[in-house]
Amino acid sequence: MYEVIATPFLEDFLVMRPGKSGGFKIPFHRYQELRDTAGDRPCPEWLAAATRKAWGVELSGRSADAVLVREPSSYGYARASYELNLGCNYDCPFCYLGKKEFEGLDWEGRETLLGVMRDAGVVWLQLTGGEPLIDPLFRETYGRAYELGMMLQISSNGSRLHDERNLNLLTQYRPYRITVSVYGATEETYDRTTRRRGTWRQFRRGLAAAREAGLPLRLNVVVVDDNAHELDQMKALADELEAEHFVYSNISPTIHGGPEALSSQSDEHLRARKPFTGCNAGITHFHADPFGLASICKVGRDEQIDLVAEGVEGLAQLPPIADKLMLRTGGCSGCALQDKCGTCRPLAKRYQEANAPLVSYCQHGRR
Structure with a gap:
C-alpha cells in the first residue's frame, strides 16, 4: 500500500x-x-x-x-460526506436523522458510488451514519475508499472503536480524524441521554482503545437538557484525553423537518449563530445518503441526484440546485435582517417546517 x-x-x-x-x-x-x-x-x-x-x-x-x-477531475469536488447507513445502536431523542432504519446500498452500489467520488475529485471524505462502525459493510467501504486515495474522517459515537476488527483496520489504514460525540460524563447521564443501557461503558471502552492505538480523536460535546449539568465534566474528559473538542448546544429539526428533536434543547445553552455568509455546498463539496443520492449538504436534501444511476456526470446538476436552495424564499422572503442572518436558508427551512419558535433559529425571535 x-x-x-x-x-x-x-x-x-x-x-x-x-x-x-x-x-x-x-x-x-x-x-x-x-x-x-x-x-x-x-x-x-x-x-x-x-x-x-x-x-x-x-x-x-x-x-x-x-x-x-490521483488524476485531475473536471468537476472540482474536493470534499464529500457519505452516510453509510441511518441505523444506530443508540436512540438519542435529539438525533437530526429522525427515524433510524438499516437501509442502503449493497456492495456493488457502494463500489460504484466511491468510484464516482474519486472521479469527481473528492480527496477528503467523511464516513458517517447513523453509526458507521456498526454498518455490515463498514470495513469494506472504508478499505475501498482508502485504496482510492481518499483522506478519511469517521464520525462515530465511539461504542465500537474497541472492536478488534475495526481497530486493526484503523491502525493499519489510518484515518486523519475520528470525531466522537459525547453525551454525558457519568454512566447514569450518558445512558439516559442515549436511551440505551450500557452505552457509557462501551463509549469509554472505545475511547480507551482508540487512545491506546494512537488514533487521532476529536470530541463533539453535545449539550441537551438531559446532560447540560455535566457540560464542564464533558469538556474535562476531552482534556483528559488530550483531544480537541467542540461544544454543540443548538439542536436542529430532523432532516425531514420533524420537530421531535427540538424538545431536547437546553434553553440555557441556546446560542446565537454567527452570521451566515455563504458556503460552497454543492460547488466544491456534496453529501451522499445511504442510497447514493447526492445533495448539496446534509441539510439541503430537497433535490437529490442518483449517483449510482447517473454516474459522475450527474454532479453537474448540483451547482444550480445549490443556487436555488440558498435563495431567501418562503418564510424568509423580504426579511429586513437577511444581511445579518445567522442561519443558512436550507436549515431555516427545516426549522420552519418543524414550526420551531423563532428564538431557536431566527434573529426576529431575539429582538
Missing part, C-alpha cells in the same frame, strides 16, 4: 500522508513529474526529502509502491 498521496486539490496540488491532517503543496510541474514517472522508476529525491522532513518517512524503491497519484 502507498505511503503518500499526490493529488489535485481545487487550484493546488498537494502531497498528503494518510493518518495526518496536514500536507504540503507542490507546483504543477512536480505533480506532472509524479504522473509521468509513476511505475517502476525510483521515487524522486525531492519527494523523498520532502516527506522525510514532513513526517520522518523514508520513501524508497519504486514510485508505484510509495506514491498514489
